[in-house]
Protein backbone atom coordinates (compact mmCIF):
# COMPACT_ATOMS: atom_id res chain seq x y z
CA UNK A 132 0.00 0.00 0.00
CA UNK A 133 1.33 3.43 -0.95
CA UNK A 134 1.27 6.02 1.79
CA UNK A 135 1.32 9.79 1.87
CA UNK A 136 2.70 11.93 4.63
CA UNK A 137 0.38 14.32 6.39
CA UNK A 138 2.38 17.53 5.82
CA UNK A 139 1.22 18.95 9.14
CA UNK A 140 1.93 16.03 11.42
CA UNK A 141 4.13 13.54 9.64
CA UNK A 142 1.48 10.79 9.99
CA UNK A 143 1.87 8.13 7.29
CA UNK A 144 -1.59 7.61 5.80
CA UNK A 145 -2.63 4.96 3.29
CA UNK A 146 -3.59 6.57 -0.03
CA UNK A 147 -6.73 4.43 0.05
CA UNK A 148 -9.00 5.06 3.02
CA UNK A 149 -12.06 3.08 4.08
CA UNK A 150 -15.32 5.04 3.86
CA UNK A 151 -17.65 3.58 6.49
CA UNK A 152 -20.94 5.20 5.50
CA UNK A 153 -22.51 2.01 4.19
CA UNK A 154 -21.16 -1.25 5.57
CA UNK A 155 -22.49 -4.53 4.14
CA UNK A 156 -25.69 -5.74 5.84
CA UNK A 157 -23.94 -8.93 6.93
CA UNK A 158 -21.91 -8.30 10.13
CA UNK A 159 -19.49 -11.17 9.44
CA UNK A 160 -18.80 -9.87 5.95
CA UNK A 161 -18.11 -6.39 7.33
CA UNK A 162 -15.67 -7.79 9.85
CA UNK A 163 -13.78 -9.83 7.26
CA UNK A 164 -13.62 -6.85 4.94
CA UNK A 165 -12.23 -4.50 7.57
CA UNK A 166 -9.65 -7.06 8.71
CA UNK A 167 -8.54 -7.69 5.15
CA UNK A 168 -8.28 -3.96 4.45
CA UNK A 169 -6.08 -3.42 7.50
CA UNK A 170 -3.98 -6.45 6.64
CA UNK A 171 -3.49 -4.93 3.16
CA UNK A 172 -2.26 -1.63 4.59
CA UNK A 173 -5.42 0.53 4.76
CA UNK A 174 -4.97 2.60 7.91
CA UNK A 175 -7.52 5.43 7.58
CA UNK A 176 -11.18 4.78 8.47
CA UNK A 177 -13.78 7.50 8.00
CA UNK A 178 -17.11 7.33 9.79
CA UNK A 179 -19.63 9.81 11.28
CA UNK A 180 -22.07 10.19 14.14
CA UNK A 181 -24.99 10.12 11.75
CA UNK A 182 -24.02 7.03 9.72
CA UNK A 183 -26.41 4.44 11.14
CA UNK A 184 -24.54 1.85 13.25
CA UNK A 185 -21.20 2.68 11.63
CA UNK A 186 -19.22 4.00 14.61
CA UNK A 187 -20.35 1.15 16.85
CA UNK A 188 -19.54 -1.49 14.22
CA UNK A 189 -16.08 -0.11 13.57
CA UNK A 190 -15.37 0.24 17.30
CA UNK A 191 -16.48 -3.31 18.03
CA UNK A 192 -14.29 -4.83 15.32
CA UNK A 193 -11.20 -2.81 16.19
CA UNK A 194 -11.54 -3.67 19.88
CA UNK A 195 -12.21 -7.36 19.25
CA UNK A 196 -9.02 -7.71 17.21
CA UNK A 197 -6.95 -5.26 19.23
CA UNK A 198 -6.36 -3.07 16.17
CA UNK A 199 -7.06 0.42 17.50
CA UNK A 200 -3.40 1.45 17.40
CA UNK A 201 -2.97 0.23 13.81
CA UNK A 202 -5.44 2.69 12.29
CA UNK A 203 -6.39 6.35 12.20
CA UNK A 204 -10.05 6.95 12.97
CA UNK A 205 -11.81 9.93 11.41
CA UNK A 206 -15.30 10.80 12.59
CA UNK A 207 -17.53 13.84 12.44
CA UNK A 208 -19.44 16.24 14.64
CA UNK A 209 -23.04 16.76 13.46
CA UNK A 210 -22.93 20.48 14.25
CA UNK A 211 -26.58 21.04 13.33
CA UNK A 212 -27.48 18.93 16.39
CA UNK A 213 -25.50 21.26 18.69
CA UNK A 214 -27.49 23.99 20.42
CA UNK A 215 -24.87 24.84 23.08
CA UNK A 216 -21.18 24.04 23.66
CA UNK A 217 -22.23 21.28 26.07
CA UNK A 218 -23.54 19.36 23.07
CA UNK A 219 -19.99 19.14 21.66
CA UNK A 220 -18.94 17.15 24.73
CA UNK A 221 -22.12 15.09 24.89
CA UNK A 222 -21.84 13.94 21.27
CA UNK A 223 -18.07 13.52 21.35
CA UNK A 224 -18.23 11.31 24.45
CA UNK A 225 -20.96 9.22 22.87
CA UNK A 226 -18.79 8.78 19.79
CA UNK A 227 -15.82 7.65 21.86
CA UNK A 228 -18.02 5.12 23.60
CA UNK A 229 -19.35 3.80 20.31
CA UNK A 230 -15.87 3.64 18.82
CA UNK A 231 -14.41 2.19 22.02
CA UNK A 232 -11.53 4.62 22.00
CA UNK A 233 -10.23 7.34 24.29
CA UNK A 234 -9.15 9.56 21.40
CA UNK A 235 -10.11 10.41 17.82
CA UNK A 236 -7.28 10.89 15.34
CA UNK A 237 -9.09 13.03 12.79
CA UNK A 238 -12.19 14.91 13.95
CA UNK A 239 -14.28 16.88 11.47
CA UNK A 240 -17.19 19.25 11.54
CA UNK A 241 -19.63 17.37 9.37
CA UNK A 242 -20.83 18.92 6.16
CA UNK A 243 -20.21 22.59 6.82
CA UNK A 244 -20.95 24.65 3.74
CA UNK A 245 -19.99 28.27 4.39
CA UNK A 246 -18.34 30.85 6.58
CA UNK A 247 -21.62 31.77 8.25
CA UNK A 248 -21.95 28.32 9.80
CA UNK A 249 -18.33 28.48 11.00
CA UNK A 250 -18.89 31.93 12.55
CA UNK A 251 -21.88 30.52 14.40
CA UNK A 252 -19.75 27.67 15.77
CA UNK A 253 -17.07 30.17 16.79
CA UNK A 254 -19.70 32.11 18.75
CA UNK A 255 -20.64 28.83 20.46
CA UNK A 256 -17.02 28.42 21.57
CA UNK A 257 -15.85 25.63 19.29
CA UNK A 258 -12.27 26.89 19.09
CA UNK A 259 -11.75 26.84 22.87
CA UNK A 260 -13.38 23.40 22.97
CA UNK A 261 -11.03 22.06 20.31
CA UNK A 262 -8.00 23.54 22.04
CA UNK A 263 -9.02 21.86 25.28
CA UNK A 264 -9.59 18.50 23.57
CA UNK A 265 -6.27 18.72 21.72
CA UNK A 266 -4.39 19.66 24.89
CA UNK A 267 -5.77 16.62 26.72
CA UNK A 268 -5.05 14.42 23.67
CA UNK A 269 -8.60 13.29 22.96
CA UNK A 270 -8.64 14.96 19.53
CA UNK A 271 -5.43 14.80 17.54
CA UNK A 272 -6.39 16.69 14.35
CA UNK A 273 -9.31 18.99 13.60
CA UNK A 274 -10.85 19.68 10.22
CA UNK A 275 -14.10 19.84 8.28
CA UNK A 276 -15.96 17.98 5.60
CA UNK A 277 -17.42 20.15 2.90
CA UNK A 278 -20.34 20.23 0.51
CA UNK A 279 -20.97 23.76 -0.68
CA UNK A 280 -19.93 26.24 -3.33
CA UNK A 281 -16.34 26.83 -4.40
CA UNK A 282 -16.54 30.36 -2.98
CA UNK A 283 -17.73 28.93 0.33
CA UNK A 284 -14.79 26.54 0.43
CA UNK A 285 -12.21 29.19 -0.45
CA UNK A 286 -13.53 31.39 2.38
CA UNK A 287 -13.65 28.55 4.89
CA UNK A 288 -10.20 27.17 4.19
CA UNK A 289 -8.66 30.53 5.13
CA UNK A 290 -10.86 31.04 8.20
CA UNK A 291 -9.02 28.83 10.70
CA UNK A 292 -5.83 26.91 11.22
CA UNK A 293 -7.27 23.63 9.94
CA UNK A 294 -5.30 20.41 10.32
CA UNK A 295 -7.05 18.86 7.30
CA UNK A 296 -10.20 19.01 5.21
CA UNK A 297 -12.41 16.57 3.31
CA UNK A 298 -14.02 17.39 -0.04
CA UNK A 299 -16.16 15.72 -2.67
CA UNK A 300 -13.99 15.38 -5.76
CA UNK A 301 -13.94 13.15 -8.83
CA UNK A 302 -13.68 13.57 -12.58
CA UNK A 303 -17.31 14.64 -12.83
CA UNK A 304 -16.91 17.26 -10.08
CA UNK A 305 -13.69 18.89 -11.23
CA UNK A 306 -15.29 22.32 -11.07
CA UNK A 307 -18.13 21.58 -8.67
CA UNK A 308 -18.20 22.24 -4.90
CA UNK A 309 -14.58 22.80 -3.72
CA UNK A 310 -13.33 21.48 -7.07
CA UNK A 311 -9.81 21.65 -8.43
CA UNK A 312 -9.42 25.28 -7.32
CA UNK A 313 -10.28 24.29 -3.75
CA UNK A 314 -7.86 21.38 -3.80
CA UNK A 315 -5.06 23.63 -5.09
CA UNK A 316 -5.70 26.33 -2.49
CA UNK A 317 -5.71 23.81 0.38
CA UNK A 318 -2.47 22.33 -0.96
CA UNK A 319 -0.87 25.78 -1.19
CA UNK A 320 -1.77 26.32 2.46
CA UNK A 321 -0.22 22.97 3.38
CA UNK A 322 -3.57 21.50 4.45
CA UNK A 323 -4.01 17.77 3.77
CA UNK A 324 -7.02 16.94 1.63
CA UNK A 325 -9.09 13.79 2.04
CA UNK A 326 -11.33 12.92 -0.89
CA UNK A 327 -14.87 11.62 -0.53
CA UNK A 328 -17.27 10.52 -3.27
CA UNK A 329 -14.45 9.47 -5.65
CA UNK A 330 -17.02 7.28 -7.42
CA UNK A 331 -19.98 9.65 -7.06
CA UNK A 332 -22.11 7.27 -5.03
CA UNK A 333 -21.02 4.30 -7.18
CA UNK A 334 -22.06 5.84 -10.50
CA UNK A 335 -18.47 6.00 -11.73
CA UNK A 336 -17.94 2.34 -10.83
CA UNK A 337 -21.06 0.50 -11.93
CA UNK A 338 -23.33 3.11 -13.49
CA UNK A 339 -21.45 4.24 -16.56
CA UNK A 340 -23.48 4.50 -19.75
CA UNK A 341 -22.34 2.11 -22.52
CA UNK A 342 -20.67 4.93 -24.48
CA UNK A 343 -18.42 5.85 -21.53
CA UNK A 344 -17.62 2.21 -20.76
CA UNK A 345 -16.57 1.65 -24.36
CA UNK A 346 -14.16 4.58 -24.23
CA UNK A 347 -12.48 3.24 -21.08
CA UNK A 348 -12.35 -0.31 -22.44
CA UNK A 349 -10.73 0.80 -25.68
CA UNK A 350 -8.08 2.76 -23.78
CA UNK A 351 -7.19 -0.02 -21.31
CA UNK A 352 -8.97 -3.35 -21.71
CA UNK A 353 -9.43 -5.08 -18.35
CA UNK A 354 -9.13 -1.95 -16.21
CA UNK A 355 -12.24 -1.32 -14.13
CA UNK A 356 -14.22 1.91 -14.31
CA UNK A 357 -13.53 2.47 -10.58
CA UNK A 358 -9.82 2.12 -11.20
CA UNK A 359 -9.98 4.86 -13.85
CA UNK A 360 -11.72 7.16 -11.34
CA UNK A 361 -9.11 6.52 -8.64
CA UNK A 362 -6.26 7.01 -11.07
CA UNK A 363 -7.68 10.37 -12.14
CA UNK A 364 -7.46 11.44 -8.50
CA UNK A 365 -4.07 10.01 -7.60
CA UNK A 366 -2.64 11.54 -10.75
CA UNK A 367 -2.96 14.94 -9.06
CA UNK A 368 -0.60 16.29 -6.41
CA UNK A 369 -2.09 17.40 -3.09
CA UNK A 370 -4.41 14.46 -2.48
CA UNK A 371 -3.66 12.80 0.83
CA UNK A 372 -6.26 10.01 1.17
CA UNK A 373 -9.02 8.84 -1.17
CA UNK A 374 -11.95 7.26 0.66
CA UNK A 375 -13.76 4.33 -0.85
CA UNK A 376 -16.98 2.87 0.55
CA UNK A 377 -16.00 -0.71 -0.15
CA UNK A 378 -18.60 -3.34 0.59
CA UNK A 379 -17.22 -6.47 -1.01
CA UNK A 380 -13.86 -8.22 -1.29
CA UNK A 381 -13.90 -7.81 -5.06
CA UNK A 382 -14.17 -4.04 -4.65
CA UNK A 383 -11.45 -4.01 -2.02
CA UNK A 384 -9.12 -5.98 -4.28
CA UNK A 385 -9.83 -3.78 -7.27
CA UNK A 386 -9.24 -0.61 -5.21
CA UNK A 387 -6.04 -2.05 -3.73
CA UNK A 388 -4.74 -2.87 -7.20
CA UNK A 389 -5.35 0.71 -8.31
CA UNK A 390 -3.69 2.04 -5.15
CA UNK A 391 -0.59 -0.09 -5.65
CA UNK A 392 0.96 2.31 -8.17
CA UNK A 393 -0.77 5.52 -7.05
CA UNK A 394 1.35 8.59 -7.59
CA UNK A 395 1.01 12.08 -9.06
CA UNK A 396 1.58 11.99 -12.81
CA UNK A 397 0.57 8.32 -13.11
CA UNK A 398 -1.68 8.90 -16.13
CA UNK A 399 -0.22 9.08 -19.61
CA UNK A 400 -1.32 11.84 -21.99
CA UNK A 401 -3.42 9.34 -23.93
CA UNK A 402 -5.12 8.16 -20.72
CA UNK A 403 -5.86 11.73 -19.62
CA UNK A 404 -7.44 12.41 -23.02
CA UNK A 405 -10.10 9.72 -22.38
CA UNK A 406 -11.77 11.65 -19.59
CA UNK A 407 -13.40 14.59 -21.44
CA UNK A 408 -15.51 12.37 -23.75
CA UNK A 409 -16.40 10.10 -20.80
CA UNK A 410 -17.56 13.15 -18.83
CA UNK A 411 -19.63 14.28 -21.82
CA UNK A 412 -21.26 10.84 -22.09
CA UNK A 413 -22.10 10.84 -18.39
CA UNK A 414 -23.52 14.35 -18.47
CA UNK A 415 -25.72 13.36 -21.37
CA UNK A 416 -26.97 10.25 -19.53
CA UNK A 417 -27.44 11.39 -15.92
CA UNK A 418 -30.19 13.90 -15.39
CA UNK A 419 -30.05 14.22 -11.57
CA UNK A 420 -26.76 14.32 -9.67
CA UNK A 421 -28.04 12.38 -6.62
CA UNK A 422 -25.32 10.34 -4.89
CA UNK A 423 -27.76 8.34 -2.75
CA UNK A 424 -26.32 9.70 0.51
CA UNK A 425 -29.76 9.74 2.20
CA UNK A 426 -29.11 13.03 3.99
CA UNK A 427 -32.52 14.27 2.79
CA UNK A 428 -34.33 11.35 4.39
CA UNK A 429 -36.73 10.70 5.94
CA UNK A 430 -39.30 12.67 3.99
CA UNK A 431 -42.34 13.43 6.19
CA UNK A 432 -44.59 12.15 3.40
CA UNK A 433 -42.63 8.92 2.99
CA UNK A 434 -41.20 9.68 -0.45
CA UNK A 435 -38.14 7.55 -1.20
CA UNK A 436 -36.20 10.47 -2.64
CA UNK A 437 -32.89 8.75 -3.58
CA UNK A 438 -34.78 5.69 -4.84
CA UNK A 439 -36.94 7.84 -7.14
CA UNK A 440 -33.88 9.65 -8.50
CA UNK A 441 -31.93 6.43 -9.02
CA UNK A 442 -34.78 4.92 -11.04
CA UNK A 443 -35.19 8.12 -13.04
CA UNK A 444 -31.49 8.17 -13.92
CA UNK A 445 -31.58 4.48 -14.81
CA UNK A 446 -34.41 5.20 -17.22
CA UNK A 447 -31.99 7.38 -19.23
CA UNK A 448 -28.74 5.46 -18.71
CA UNK A 449 -30.05 1.89 -19.17
CA UNK A 450 -33.31 2.55 -20.96
CA UNK A 451 -36.90 3.33 -20.02
CA UNK A 452 -37.95 -0.27 -19.26
CA UNK A 453 -35.06 -0.75 -16.82
CA UNK A 454 -35.83 2.54 -15.11
CA UNK A 455 -39.53 1.77 -14.82
CA UNK A 456 -38.79 -1.74 -13.49
CA UNK A 457 -36.48 -0.24 -10.89
CA UNK A 458 -39.12 2.33 -9.96
CA UNK A 459 -41.80 -0.30 -9.55
CA UNK A 460 -39.75 -2.89 -7.70
CA UNK A 461 -36.79 -1.15 -6.07
CA UNK A 462 -38.18 1.99 -4.46
CA UNK A 463 -41.11 0.68 -2.43
CA UNK A 464 -43.75 2.45 -4.57
CA UNK A 465 -45.62 -0.84 -4.69
CA UNK A 466 -46.13 -0.84 -0.91
CA UNK A 467 -49.91 -0.89 -0.32
CA UNK A 468 -49.90 1.77 2.42
CA UNK A 469 -46.64 3.64 2.45
CA UNK A 470 -46.28 6.46 -0.03
CA UNK A 471 -42.78 6.14 -1.41
CA UNK A 472 -43.49 7.35 -4.94
CA UNK A 473 -42.53 10.75 -6.35
CA UNK A 474 -46.20 11.73 -6.79
CA UNK A 475 -46.62 11.91 -3.01
CA UNK A 476 -44.26 14.88 -2.68
CA UNK A 477 -46.27 17.83 -1.34
CA UNK A 478 -43.51 20.30 -2.33
CA UNK A 479 -43.06 21.28 1.34
CA UNK A 480 -39.34 21.93 0.74
CA UNK A 481 -38.17 20.42 4.06
CA UNK A 482 -35.58 18.29 2.28
CA UNK A 483 -33.97 20.95 0.12
CA UNK A 484 -31.46 22.37 2.62
CA UNK A 485 -30.29 18.90 3.60
CA UNK A 486 -29.01 17.97 0.15
CA UNK A 487 -25.23 18.38 -0.18
CA UNK A 488 -25.57 18.24 -3.97
CA UNK A 489 -27.90 21.26 -3.95
CA UNK A 490 -30.52 19.36 -5.91
CA UNK A 491 -33.88 21.09 -6.14
CA UNK A 492 -35.61 17.95 -4.86
CA UNK A 493 -39.29 19.01 -5.15
CA UNK A 494 -38.80 20.21 -8.74
CA UNK A 495 -36.92 17.09 -9.75
CA UNK A 496 -39.58 14.89 -8.16
CA UNK A 497 -42.11 16.53 -10.45
CA UNK A 498 -39.94 15.44 -13.39
CA UNK A 499 -39.78 11.89 -11.96
CA UNK A 500 -43.57 11.80 -11.62
CA UNK A 501 -44.03 12.95 -15.18
CA UNK A 502 -41.67 10.34 -16.60
CA UNK A 503 -42.23 7.34 -14.32
CA UNK A 504 -45.89 7.71 -13.37
CA UNK A 505 -47.65 8.03 -16.74
CA UNK A 506 -51.38 7.42 -17.17
CA UNK A 507 -51.04 3.66 -17.31
CA UNK A 508 -48.96 3.58 -14.11
CA UNK A 509 -51.84 3.09 -11.67
CA UNK A 510 -53.27 -0.05 -13.32
CA UNK A 511 -49.77 -1.57 -13.47
CA UNK A 512 -49.22 -0.76 -9.80
CA UNK A 513 -52.60 -2.26 -8.94
CA UNK A 514 -51.68 -5.47 -10.82
CA UNK A 515 -48.28 -5.72 -9.11
CA UNK A 516 -49.82 -5.31 -5.67
CA UNK A 517 -52.54 -7.86 -6.44
CA UNK A 518 -50.43 -10.57 -8.06
CA UNK A 519 -47.00 -10.10 -6.56
CA UNK A 520 -48.08 -9.29 -3.01
Ligand code: SF4
Nearest residue numbers: 430476477479480482
Ligand atom coordinates in the same frame (compact mmCIF):
# COMPACT_ATOMS: atom_id res chain seq x y z
S1 SF4 B 1 -40.43 18.54 -0.64
FE1 SF4 B 1 -41.38 16.56 -1.10
S2 SF4 B 1 -39.74 15.09 -0.92
FE2 SF4 B 1 -39.05 16.95 0.12
S3 SF4 B 1 -39.61 16.61 2.28
FE3 SF4 B 1 -41.32 17.72 1.30
S4 SF4 B 1 -42.72 16.12 0.63
FE4 SF4 B 1 -40.76 15.11 1.05
Ligand code: SF4
Nearest residue numbers: 421422424425427486
Ligand atom coordinates in the same frame (compact mmCIF):
# COMPACT_ATOMS: atom_id res chain seq x y z
S1 SF4 C 1 -31.27 13.99 -3.09
FE1 SF4 C 1 -29.40 14.90 -2.23
S2 SF4 C 1 -29.51 14.45 -0.03
FE2 SF4 C 1 -30.98 13.12 -1.04
S3 SF4 C 1 -29.88 11.21 -1.40
FE3 SF4 C 1 -29.66 12.45 -3.25
S4 SF4 C 1 -27.75 13.58 -2.99
FE4 SF4 C 1 -28.31 12.79 -0.96
